[in-house]
Amino acid sequence: MTDAPAVAPAPAARRGTGEVVLTGAAAASAYGRGTEALASGLLSGQPAFAPVQRFDVGARRVRFAATMPGLPELLTEVTRAAGEACDDAGLSSADRARTPLFLAIHGDPAIARAPGADRPGHGPGAFTAAVAGRSGLAGQDIRCYTSACVAASTAIGDAAAVIARGHADRVVVAGGYLVECDQFALFDAGRVLADDGQVRPFSAGRRGLLLGDGVGAVVVESLQAARARRAPPLARLAGWGRTGDAYHPVQPHPEGHGMARAVTAALQRAGIAAEDLGYINAHGSGTGQSDPAETNALRLALGDAAASVPVSSTKSLHGQSLEASGVLELIVTLLAARKGMLPVNAGFLGADDRCRLNLVLDEPLAATPEFAMSLNAAFGGANTALVIGLP
């Protein structure tokens, strides 16, 4: 007999009555530009980490990251992804001009080196307006999210919420982070980067995270609006949850209370049980404290199902894309579910008793999940959970 899931105390999550779907997606990562390049890279099981060539890392403790070749530029890459997602969704120019953009970025990379008087022109709002303008998206109701590693997933949850309530028919959510010298130096100074050059989520011997280029965009739309223009949904955006731990400025709650509430809220909004989940793309940062906390959160929210649902953290393959993680990893989850191949949790050396999950190891797992979940967590105790369902 299966015990009922130990659902953490949570407000009764409500949502609007509208169905929300994803109708377009685009991505770029160290595996290359385009969702097919991402899918191929993920299914290769080969991590994309290599010595950084993009800037001087001679003074750094760790010298690895997952980067695209050359010197890609954030505004160009995010604009390209937003446009490709709109193309994928079959949006006309008129559709785009009525669609707002929610963008997740750390900020305009130029602001820190701009003259003082010029800095107001390099704020995240100005950057978002530039992406919207270049993409032909609406100039009104744009938002920029800068909430660290849950920025993009929060934006996606918010987009779903406004659409479910009928406040909007469609939102493009994009995010981007390209590995650069300042964040690299900060993460190196914080001693959170893996000095063995591999990210090993939930594994014994894990030594931290590594940064990775990540750019993604999705078109979030009401089912009604998609049907009206005969656009086939890629997936339903069935559930979402955002919560805070109120435990520590930069550490997760060790028992995973906040993340468990996010998972529970997402399942409630999706109207599904824990046993209905067929795949979890974990936050899985590969750090000492975060992975056991996430494991505890899954046990708390999913009960016995936490031991059986396949889990992988693809940060072990494409790296940590900071503010863009939520959109890149939702697209990874979408690709896994649609292709019926769950990517591996790479870098695994051996079991850690504090991280006992049904990890996808060694090779991709053939499976066709009806529902899949993407999890993210960030400094400030912020947690998000997004659930997709295949149409």
Place this chain on the structure above:
Amino acid sequence: MTPASVASPSLAALHAAAAAAGLAVCASASWPETDADGEVPALAGFIESSFSPLLAEVAARALRSRAPPQGAGNVTAIVMVTALGDVTSAVRVAAAVDAGTRVPPLQFFQSVPNAVAGYLAVRWHLTGPVVCVSGIHAGLDVAALLIEDADADDALVVCVDLAVTNGDRDRAAAILVTGPASRERHRTA
């Protein structure tokens, strides 16, 4: 002599945006509030920039002035609003990187606004979602949505903008907002 009060454009904008979003303001505060507000009190663990201390101070002022929350299970979201973010820290880190000098490890922890939000969450037991967006109207729309969807009972919305030119002052404002929300919204698509 009583310090003269200082009009806060950020606070006025927050109130206006809250009204537009159909939210009731339960408490509010600003920095500077009077001419006596000179240097913002330091905040342990945060260095070289007034961004996080200012955010913590103005939030504390607002939260001290609110009525006790209804029930122990009250869930308060934290919504941070900033036009440029902690540009002081960003400039310092960039200068250290360009000069090849050491980046202080504490700068890592304050490199995103979430860290001080986490401090606030612990200090004031604010157990709702943590969000940072770039505009006041976006911030109030996020707050309204979180309340509408029962992800929070109320929301602390804090706006911080550091001085970017000589002669300007750092400014911050905070409001605590709650529903009910019967508001006019734009249909955006």
